[in-house]
Amino acid sequence: MTHIPAILLIVNPISGDIDKDILIQKVEKQVLNEGKNLLIYKTSGKHDIQEITSILKENSPQRVLVAGGDGTIKLCVEALQKFDIPLGIIPAGSANGLAVDLGIPTDLNNAIDLALNKNAKPMDILKINGETAIHISDIGINASLVKNYDKSNIRGKLGYALQSIPTLIDFKETFRFKIVANGTIKEGHAMMIAIANSQKYGNGAVINPKGKLDDGKFEVLIFKSLQMGKILQTIFNEIPFDEDFVEMIATDVVEITTKEAIPFQIDGEYIEKTKKIEAKIFSKQAQIIY
Numbered sequence: 001m002t003h004i005p006a007i008l009l010i011v012n013p014i015s016g017d018i019d020k021d022i023l024i025q026k027v028e029k030q031v032l033n034e035g036k037n038l039l040i041y042k043t044s045g046k047h048d049i050q051e052i053t054s055i056l057k058e059n060s061p062q063r064v065l066v067a068g069g070d071g072t073i074k075l076c077v078e079a080l081q082k083f084d085i086p087l088g089i090i091p092a093g094s095a096n097g098l099a100v101d102l103g104i105p106t107d108l109n110n111a112i113d114l115a116l117n118k119n120a121k122p123m124d125i126l127k128i129n130g131e132t133a134i135h136i137s138d139i140g141i142n143a144s145l146v147k148n149y150d151k152s153n154i155r156g157k158l159g160y161a162l163q164s165i166p167t168l169i170d171f172k173e174t175f176r177f178k179i180v181a182n183g184t185i186k187e188g189h190a191m192m193i194a195i196a197n198s199q200k201y202g203n204g205a206v207i208n209p210k211g212k213l214d215d216g217k218f219e220v221l222i223f224k225s226l227q228m229g230k231i232l233q234t235i236f237n238e239i240p241f242d243e244d245f246v247e248m249i250a251t252d253v254v255e256i257t258t259k260e261a262i263p264f265q266i267d268g269e270y271i272e273k274t275k276k277i278e279a280k281i282f283s284k285q286a287q288i289i290y
């Protein structure tokens, strides 16, 4: 009996606002045209990593396609850790931070075509306080903005813009930090410290122009300035990144401690206030198609 190669499509039914039935039909059509089998797994939000792992073991798909936002991509990256299978991304979340950063097409047909046909490239993955991180994490003013946005009902760019007002009320002063990286210690005051392997937030704002996804290093970006307006304009992608205004440390491991507990987010998801962050890079842990 000849073996028919399989493609596994992992769909988050609740992420973003794309119609997932149409998405599945489009993927199905292309996969069948290529003479392959399509397996579909819809996430439930519970035990997804275990479920995906057993499908991978049983079916050894040629590639995995994920339709969801950063949270869904992250769980696929975790499930794929022990397998050498490429992961293609079909942006179907609300913000799609990593997909924007990787330049994945927003057009559904083009994204599917790329995910099914292009070769994968290795990508470094971060562990931050024990959590897998695939995009940009930070403490300070942006994490505070993410927290306020999560609590509000207005989505999208306007939602973020509106939350800049309560964020500025909450977050008026710099915080004291200590960074240990590359065998050196740096201390000072900052409005925000980001940990980034890639370059851009989901709105396209470049905050880490030197970020490379496969160099075994990530960047710690210290936004020291008290010019709050300029920081927010950078985050909102209204002004270009100004190197003079941000200090950058390239490293493979970092410990950041702060005097007080500071708002903290990983990949657009608010975690909690924290006083200590430990981050480490794991070189070329994922095979991503982009």
Ligand SMILES: Nc1ncnc2c1ncn2[C@@H]1O[C@H](COP(=O)(O)OP(=O)(O)OP(=O)(O)O)[C@@H](O)[C@H]1O
Pocket: 012, 013, 014, 015, 016, 043, 044, 045, 046, 068, 069, 070, 071, 072, 073, 092, 093, 094, 095, 096, 097, 268
């Ligand atoms: N069937 C489901 N019901 C409820 N929650 C789910 C389900 N499937 C997945 N989830 C949850 O969805 C979250 C991931 O969503 P994801 O980040 O991919 O989308 P998003 O929030 O719309 O996009 P983005 O991160 O781009 O803003 C995870 O917390 C996961 O547990």
